[in-house]
Amino acid sequence: MTKRTLKHYRFSKTFAWINRHLRSRRKPIEKIRNLYKKFGLVSNGCSLCKGVDFQLLAEGDRYGFDLNKQICNQCGLVQTYPSLSPEFHQEFYGYHYRPLYLKNKQVDYQSVIKEQTDKADEYLQYFRNNGLKNTLKEISIIEIGCSSAGTINALKPHAKSVQGCDLDIEAIKFAKENFKINVEVGMYPSTLPKGKKLFIISHVLEHVFNPLETLSKVRGLLEAGDYLFVAVPGINQVAQGDYKNDLRRYFHIAHVTDFTGSTLANVTHCAGFKTLSIDEEINGLFIADKNTSWEMNKQDSVNNIQRIEKTYRGLAPHL
Numbered sequence: 001m002t003k004r005t006l007k008h009y010r011f012s013k014t015f016a017w018i019n020r021h022l023r024s025r026r027k028p029i030e031k032i033r034n035l036y037k038k039f040g041l042v043s044n045g046c047s048l049c050k051g052v053d054f055q056l057l058a059e060g061d062r063y064g065f066d067l068n069k070q071i072c073n074q075c076g077l078v079q080t081y082p083s084l085s086p087e088f089h090q091e092f093y094g095y096h097y098r099p100l101y102l103k104n105k106q107v108d109y110q111s112v113i114k115e116q117t118d119k120a121d122e123y124l125q126y127f128r129n130n131g132l133k134n135t136l137k138e139i140s141i142i143e144i145g146c147s148s149a150g151t152i153n154a155l156k157p158h159a160k161s162v163q164g165c166d167l168d169i170e171a172i173k174f175a176k177e178n179f180k181i182n183v184e185v186g187m188y189p190s191t192l193p194k195g196k197k198l199f200i201i202s203h204v205l206e207h208v209f210n211p212l213e214t215l216s217k218v219r220g221l222l223e224a225g226d227y228l229f230v231a232v233p234g235i236n237q238v239a240q241g242d243y244k245n246d247l248r249r250y251f252h253i254a255h256v257t258d259f260t261g262s263t264l265a266n267v268t269h270c271a272g273f274k275t276l277s278i279d280e281e282i283n284g285l286f287i288a289d290k291n292t293s294w295e296m297n298k299q300d301s302v303n304n305i306q307r308i309e310k311t312y313r314g315l316a317p318h319l
Contacts, residue, residue: 002056005071005302006309010248016060028099029063032253035091036067041082047210047257048267048294049075055302061251063100069251069258075266076300078235078258086209093167093207097254109148109174116150123151123200123229123283124158130277130285132198132227139227140193144218145204149175149183152200156181159198165189188217198227205264206232206255215271222288228273232259234282239308246312247305260304266294 009015020029045052051074058069070081084092098107127136138160143152146164148171156162163182166172175183184190199218208214218228233242235250235258243249250258259267261278268275270293273286 011058013059016064020064039085039088043082046072117154120154143200153179202231219272226288228286236280262297
């Protein structure tokens with residue numbers, strides 16, 4: 001039996017059981033467990049390199065789901081493995097994600113406009129600081145997973161045009177009614193503007209079944225020289241205080257893949273992009289180019305996970 005790298009009891013199967021049974025959300029948690037038992041887990045190898053040599057990190061997540069977080073010893077990508085199936089993902093996000101994560105099936109889209117506007121300001125500054133200051137006005141921005149479109153609405157005055165898509169029907173309805181903006185229900189846009197484009201994928205890629213497959217599809221929508229901006233939560237930031245330095249809080253059933261800057265860059269390179277800028281928060285700007293192979297970064301290792309865990313100072317884990 002594979003030994004778990006993260007030895008603290010909060011990463012054990014036993015603690016996962018206690019966690020999910022003591023939580024106020026234990027009923028939706030049990031429904032979700034039954035769902036992934038129904039569909040089964042997938043063991044097709046690492047989502048980046050297809051390797052099957054993994055090191056077990058944790059046997060439970062924030063909510064107590066008994067899913068394994070593992071690191072691929074071949075390429076260094078941290079992921080849930082065996083993974084949850086595409087069929088599970090479809091039903092999970094359609095019916096179960098909100099009751100689990102928000103404790104509510106209804107979303108107050110009006111209340112998140114300020115947060116989305118602030119995010120747009122951050123992204124705008126990032127674009128300007130990374131080579132797009134003088135060209136953004138000639139670029140059309142397309143956001144995949146735009147939610148209620150507050151971010152692209154705030155970016156509208158600074159770009160040639162904006163549009164977005166999302167699987168959330170109610171979010172798209174809100175965006176159309178409140179912003180009069182070009183949005184649609186769907187994973188990918190059905191039409192694209194002519195000229196230079198910038199795709200935004202913000203806090204979406206960590207959720208998808210296969211990030212390489214998703215980015216490869218996006219690359220197919222772009223011409224060489226078009227841009228891609230990706231934002232995901234960075235696992236290295238846990239050591240800097242994110243998630244209260246607690247990897248167990250960071251590990252999350254909805255987060256299929258847990259990126260570092262270099263593992264995200266590897267996925268984008270294999271999908272046909274070249275890195276222009278990337279940090280560990282993680283924000284990354286890429287340009288559509290040719291496919292290149294992934295390159296193992298020695299820092300993407302079990303030792304790095306142990307380094308992050310050493311920053312945890314909690315006396316008792318939060319349920």
